[in-house]
Amino acid sequence: MAWFKRQKKSIEQTTPPDERRVKTEGLWTKCAGCRAIVWKKDLESNARVCPKCQHHYRLSARQRLELLLDGRWVEHDAGLASNDPLHFVDTKPYADRLKEAQRKLGMCDAVITAEGLLNGRALLCCSMEFGFIGGSMGAVVGEKVTRAIERAIERQLPLVIVSCSGGARMMEGTLSLMQLAKVAAALGRLDEVRLPFLSVLTDPTTGGVTASYAMLGDLNIAEPGALIGFAGPRVIEQTMRQRLPTGFQRSEFLLEHGFLDAIVHRKDLKAYLANALDLFLA
Numbered sequence: 001m002a003w004f005k006r007q008k009k010s011i012e013q014t015t016p017p018d019e020r021r022v023k024t025e026g027l028w029t030k031c032a033g034c035r036a037i038v039w040k041k042d043l044e045s046n047a048r049v050c051p052k053c054q055h056h057y058r059l060s061a062r063q064r065l066e067l068l069l070d071g072r073w074v075e076h077d078a079g080l081a082s083n084d085p086l087h088f089v090d091t092k093p094y095a096d097r098l099k100e101a102q103r104k105l106g107m108c109d110a111v112i113t114a115e116g117l118l119n120g121r122a123l124l125c126c127s128m129e130f131g132f133i134g135g136s137m138g139a140v141v142g143e144k145v146t147r148a149i150e151r152a153i154e155r156q157l158p159l160v161i162v163s164c165s166g167g168a169r170m171m172e173g174t175l176s177l178m179q180l181a182k183v184a185a186a187l188g189r190l191d192e193v194r195l196p197f198l199s200v201l202t203d204p205t206t207g208g209v210t211a212s213y214a215m216l217g218d219l220n221i222a223e224p225g226a227l228i229g230f231a232g233p234r235v236i237e238q239t240m241r242q243r244l245p246t247g248f249q250r251s252e253f254l255l256e257h258g259f260l261d262a263i264v265h266r267k268d269l270k271a272y273l274a275n276a277l278d279l280f281l282a
């Protein structure tokens, strides 16, 4: 019965399934802070801060340098790479993990050392990359940060380190832990020549990085809502057998308890650092 059964194909059936979908995927994102639907372009043009609730999204090491420095910078020690001294294997070999991260991010390890200008003032700036094995600090990160400090001393320049790290790199065992002492000793020498070190703690700054240079700044400044701590909340809770207070290990809690000097919104960070350097170097 032709009049009863549709014999022609409907319009939908003639278009292949993947073309039928409306192509807005990837243009919008649900904010992790306020659950609002945010246009990704708005987020990018706002330095990756949610325009609705001011939730600070993570920046890559390069994005951070672009935000803080005036135009171009010179990168130091870019070729320094780990050689897997312990031949470490967990779910996969550390050597493969390194290669994968290097290929994905186009950098040899988890920190960029830049020499450039911040509001016209020359300085050294280390910026950590969380995408590279959780921004973990192995021998290379420790060495690059130490060299940056030594270069600052040699060239009489101030130092800014932007931390974004899960802590010491497990795959380099005690060699990672040695970096804590090495970097701290170098910062001691920077202090002796009276050059300022401003530490910027971003989400997350934990473990061995908190336990060494991130907390040793002449000023320790954090972004709003950043997770900052040594051990994670779950580990502490299990050890102490106590419920932790709300907001524990977030910037605001740390400021209230005297661990930080200031919490600075990302849009004000460059001006804040410039002003602080003016004061220190006046």
Ligand SMILES: [Zn+2]
Pocket (backbone or CB within 6 Å): 031, 032, 033, 034, 035, 036, 050, 051, 052, 053, 054, 055
């Ligand atoms: Zn939001």
